[in-house]
Amino acid sequence: MAIPVETFQLKPAAQGTLQARIQQMVAEGILSGRFRRGEKLPSSRGLASHLGVSRITVTLAYTELVANDYLSARGRSGYFVSDSAPEPPAFGSLAPRGDKIDWDAALTARPTRDGALGLVKPADWQRYRYPFIYGQTDPHLFDHANWRLCAMQALGQRDFAALAQDQFDRDDPELVDFLARHTLPRRGILAAPEEILITLGAQNALWIAAQLLARGRVAAVEDPCYPALRGLLRQAGADLRPVPVDEHGLPPQAIPPETRVIFTTPSHQCPTSATMPRTRREALLRRAAEMDALIVEDDYEFEMAFLRPPSPALKSLDEDGRVIHVGSFSKSLFPGLRLGYLVGSARFIAEARALRATILRHPPGHVQRTAAHFLRLGHHDALVARIGRALGERRRVMEAALARHGLDIAGRGAHGGSSFWMQAPDGVDTDDLAQRLAADSVLIEPGAPFFAGDAPPRRFYRLGYSSIPVERIDEGVARIAAALAPARAAS
Incomplete structure (x- = not known):
């Protein structure tokens, strides 16, 4: 690998001759671990032109570095970091020098303090x-071979548009179609494409929901709950009201009457694993209607229902458009995929799509198309x-x-x-x-x-x-x- 010539900059305040300063610059790069054994340095002509010095000055510096075994010369190929060059110190690269900023005063938000990272x-x-x-995923269980084949298919010419084009605010139509016709109906949810938004995992979906629904409002959360959710809501400026859960999950009558948005995990409460029975789900919907509140349902682990079929999603019982449904492929595929989705009324999804576009446009097209192939071909099931x-x-x-x-x-x-x-x-x-x-x-x-x-x-x-x-x-x-x-x- 060649080291870019732009990496080299002479320090204006450095002491010594130009030759000595170039030697020091290269040696510091090797000793700090930035330049590694076997990497090629810029040609003497290229480095001289970049630094605005004579070529002989660079050649003499390189020659001295060869004599000290920092570099090796390979015929007509040029100069390389020597295979026997000094090893960088065990403590790794040097930290950036100088930080006189009062970051407590400079930062207008503190996600680390507010718990936005969660666990x-x-x-x-x-x-x-x-x-x-x-x-975490057990690599012995994952279908590496078929995922690889789907990724290769997504790299093909037929899928070039999904791979390479900026879709601006749109999602992969094949992935959205599969969600609408297969995944969501299994949860009892019928949704049109304009009611579905692909996100970078459930966390991104929850962030979008918090920004659009909870800013400056009273938000009820389960206690205990997913730790990062409280951080997301604090960052959105929500007034948090933790509601203790029982053996059946969130008790509807314990939700404060001033609540405007409710965040809940009815199918598999996080972290207690309680499942909210249908009678309570219906009571929760009635309670939300009484308060004119919205509900964000995190359906994060419904695929892992191996003991008995999962309960229908809360969204499946919603007749008012009051429930925003959050789903994810992180548990059934792998966490690093970072692919999830939001399901809600078309008006809400339109605003969610516009907010997403201001941050990341859309999740990578190649990832979406690979997942679509994996789902469509039956590998996911x-x-x-x-x-x-x-x-x-x-x-x-x-x-x-x-x-x-x-x-x-x-x-x-x-x-x-x-x-x-x-x-x-x-x-x-x-x-x-x-x-x-x-x-x-x-x-x-x-x-x-x-x-x-x-x-x-x-x-x-x-x-x-x-x-x-x-x-x-x-x-x-x-x-x-x-x-x-x-x-x-x-x-």
Whole structure:
């Protein structure tokens, strides 16, 4: 790989001759790790022209760097970073110098403070032997071969327009058509193309809904709930009203009467896994109508209903256009795909489309068309069935392990899902528990971030089973039980 000549800039305040300054510039690039072994430097003529110096000055600098084994000369090919050049220091590249800005005063928004990022998962989770973390994909279950074939098909000449053109604010018609004719009817939802918007995952869909519906308004959220949702709503300037959930999810009568928009996960409450029964869903719709409030339904894990068929979506019961439905392919395909959708009245979707266009125009056309092919050819349904069988087996093994080792389940999905909501003994702080378990190669998710308020309960935690091999589940649960043993004995 050639190092661009634009990378090289002489520092005006640097001391020494031009030759020495060029030598220092190249050596610093190598020592900082910016220039790597085997990379080609600009020609002496090209660098001289770029820097406005004589060619002999650059040639002498290069020659000295060759003598010091920073560079090597290869016949007529030019100069390269030497294979035996000094290694950059272990601490990595040097940080940018100088930052005198008062960022607390300069920033008009603080997403890190407001919790917009939600939960933080370790990037190296795969190195842990017992990763009970939620939402990660088991690579052994994914259909790599057919996804690759669909991606290649989307790269072909027939799909060139979907790949290369700026669609401005439009979505892939094949993907929208599949959602309208196949995916949504399975949730009991009938929607026209103008009532569907493709998003960059469910998070992007929730952000759009928050911006359009909750700015400056009272918004009710479940407590506990998806942590990033509270951050999105705070960024939108909403007046948050957390409503404690029970074993059936969000209680409609507990929603404050001044609420204008309600965010809920009726099919699979996050994180307790409670499923809202139909009678309560109907009561929630009546309550929203009484208050003239809108409802944003996050239907984030309906494909993982392997125990029994999923309940119809709340949107399927909506006769007023009051419900905005959010869906995602992150759980059934893979999180890195970042592909989701919004379903709502045409007027709402038109405004959502215009807002999306101001930020990112549309999700990448190639990604949309690849997903459309994967869905249309039946690979998605086959993948969901395979994942369902695998998760069903892992759930069975995990339930047995949790019972055998005496751990307390606080919530489990009636239809399936991929996690258990757990409760530790009194006095246990699961943040501390998670740190101790990580040292024993076990990953769990502390529950405190899911709760609103400055003093959330500390004893809850979540155990996911989507990414841990079935043969490691029992030993992983045993290690959690051993870490909790002193607290259980004292309680």
